[in-house]
Amino acid sequence: MANFAKSHVPRFSAEVYQNEYLPEGGREVNAIVTVTATGGGTTGGVPLFAAGTDAATTGGMRDPAIPGNAAVIVMIDCSGSMDQPPTKMRNAREATAAAIDTVRDGVAFAVVAGTHQAAEVYPGGGRLAVADPTTRSQAKAALRKLTAGGGTAIGTWLRLADRLLSSADVAIRHGILLTDGRNEHESAKDLRATLDACAGRFTCDARGVGTDWEVKEVTGIASALLGSADIVADPDHLAEDFTRMMEAAMGKEVADVSLRLWTPQNAEVVFVKQVAPTVEDLTGRRSPSGPRSGDYPTGSWGDESRDYHICVRVPDAGVGQEMLAARVSLVLPGPGGGPAQTLSQGLVRAVWTDDMAVSTSINPQVAHYTGQAELAQAIQQGLDARKSGDLDGATAKLGRAVQLASASGNEDTAKLLSKVVDVVDAATGTVRLKAKVAEADEMTLETRSTKTVRVKK
Structure with missing residues (x-):
């Protein structure tokens, strides 16, 4: 997905926080790695994020004239339950219109209506539109024709979004999904297979509106696709939430960043977790990247900071010995399948001591x-x-x-x-x-x- 010629790659830094001292016989090394991305496309212009959003941490700015190297799909639940009450469907249409207004000029986009099947609302024909005043106006006109009816099969929505997004030669591919009900018209196994197929191909934020949806379903979609999940209990707040989500999506500068963890011989990785801004266990998502190293996906980045907890079990060594317990790197896939580009790295150490006061102190x-x-x-x-x-x-x-x-x-x-x-x-x-x-x-x-x-x- 990464496209270096067009994207503005932020500067990444990695800071390691740990107590490197282990008691005699100690083997478990814990460290927090704070990864910060700054300066992606900060060339002056409009704010990347609205004040008060989760992503508004750095006040990054971007020139709105920079052509978009991104594509985004909005998937709206149009099942029968969206008509109970009828204002819910109206709120969803208005929220999607607000999101479309937030899409930056030059960004490719489309709108999908989801029921027990998926339908292209705009632009249609298996294509994406390029955002400008005309296409935004056309998309909002198409939204006004949406009505509620039918069942819910979220996997079909995601597969259509994947097909549309894969047609775009862009670095950032993102989805926004809204549902108000349970995924009753496909099996949990089918949805899982879809999430497995889409993982790594695009990121997706998921929202449940009202209270008739399944929390574990919505959070599971966001987790698998490295996006955010939230509830919008009152449909009147949908437009505000959709605007924030789209602003955050427009602030992403680089996709496919992986956290690469190298460990020495006879060491084993106990776990790798994102711990801020949310807890997300990445341990099971490791893909081998070389001798004694593996990559963990982190998705798309704009100007932001995240924390990761790494736990490694190392071979026992004698008092006074020290070793490199792990090397943590942030990497991007190389163009055309070439060598990965290292954005930043940090070192995790282990030092054995007989000083109990030092070794029992927790960072x-x-x-x-x-x-x-x-x-x-x-x-x-x-x-x-x-x-x-x-x-x-x-x-x-x-x-x-x-x-x-x-x-x-x-x-x-x-x-x-x-x-x-x-x-x-x-x-x-x-x-x-x-x-x-x-x-x-x-x-x-x-x-x-x-x-x-x-x-x-």
């Missing part, structure tokens, strides 16, 4: 993100226990989540938890399950459970 970054990953897991387990009727288990897990959210300063998650449990004592994690919980509140907590906060400076 603050590692401790913080270990807690954030546990927080996400405790919420998921607590909500699953609540749904299955295990109220004691739910109370224990959600209480632990409250404790972790409070200790780490994750105020957004703490607020979401307080809508599901009554907090007696946040510091000890003492809570009572609420007798009545609004479905939207429970779904919001589950959907956003993986969002993390960074270490307090």
Whole structure:
């Protein structure tokens, strides 16, 4: 997908945070790698992101005259349930129009209507349109004809999006998917096969509108396609959310960035996880890239920063010995299948010591993100226990989540938890399950459970 001639490759930096000291017999090395991309296309002009969006971290600017090296597909659920109430379909049309208005001139785009099958709404004929005032106006006129009816087979929407996106010779390929219901007209196995086929070909943000959709389905789509997932419980807020999503997509500068991890002989990778801005386990997505090295996909980047937790098990060595436990690189595939381009790298070390004070100290970054990953897991387990009727288990897990959210300063998650449990004592994690919980509140907590906060400076 990468196209170097046209894209503005940001500068990447990698900072490693760890306690490199291991006790005698110690083998497990943990490190947080902060990867930051800056300066992609920062040539003056309009802001990349609207203020207040998740991606608005660097204030990058771009000249709007730069031709787009991107293609984007908006997939709108048009199943029968989108007519209940009828305002939902209207909100979806308006949100898609707002997203189209946000597509930068020169960017290729299309709109797909999704039911139990997928249909091209605009421009049609298996093509993509190139954004300009005329095509945006035509696309919005086509949207006005959309009506609700039929079932839901999300895999067919994604496969059509993949076909359309693959026709474009661009670096950035992105999808935005909206659904209001469960994927009832294809099997979970079929959807999984589609996600496997589309993974690495384009990224996709997924949104559930209302409360009749399945959280694990929507978050699973976003996870597989390295995008974001969220709930828009009130359809009136769809346009605002779609605008933010499209602005973030327009801010991406480079695709197909991989995190390459080299480890020495007889070492093994325990896990590789993205831990900020959300928790995403990448361990199972490794593809071999050479002797003792493997690549983990990270998707598309604009001006932004992400944190990764790497855990490596190394061979035991004697006190006073030291070794390179891992080398972490950010790489881009080479043009025409040539050698990969290294964007940045960091080193993870292991040093054996008999000084217990030094070896038992936990690096603050590692401790913080270990807690954030546990927080996400405790919420998921607590909500699953609540749904299955295990109220004691739910109370224990959600209480632990409250404790972790409070200790780490994750105020957004703490607020979401307080809508599901009554907090007696946040510091000890003492809570009572609420007798009545609004479905939207429970779904919001589950959907956003993986969002993390960074270490307090």
